[in-house]
Amino acid sequence: MNSNPKFVCDGTVVKLGKRLRILGYDVEITYKTDLPNVSEMIVATGRTLITKSITLHKQLGGIHVKSDRVMEQVEEIISKLGVPGSTRCSRCNSELVECDKDSVKDKVPIYVFQTNDKFKCCTKCGKVYWKGTHIK
Ligand SMILES: [Zn+2]
Secondary structure, eight states: OOSSOEEEEOTTSHHHHHHHHHHTOEEEEOOOOSHHHHHHHHHHHOOEEEESOHHHHHHHOSEEOOOSSHHHHHHHHHHHHOOTTOSBOTTTOOBEEEEOGGGGTTTSOHHHHHHOSOEEEETTTOOEEETTTTOO
């Protein structure tokens, strides 16, 4: 997955998709829930599927959310992906500030240091964020 992930929320997680958009995720929403239609959209867009359907998840991969409740689904996604362009720490919810690249050298994996120029640090717990934090 690259550092600017794009998603499709299918008909099982339409509300989740709308929430994720508000949070800044790049999300397309389809109201379809059948394999042919959703599959076609995934192939055509190259996006990652987010679904509550185990069947679609098994066929198409992506992210399977387990909860029936939207806010819990949002938590599931955030715990997996982090918040895009977030200004709040996902660990302690404190404000993030941009920090000097040199100051994070010992705090992030070397490849992250080499491939990113902008970092943010939590003002409270010191956790370091960069574009694509938590995305593997
Ligand atoms: Zn923090």
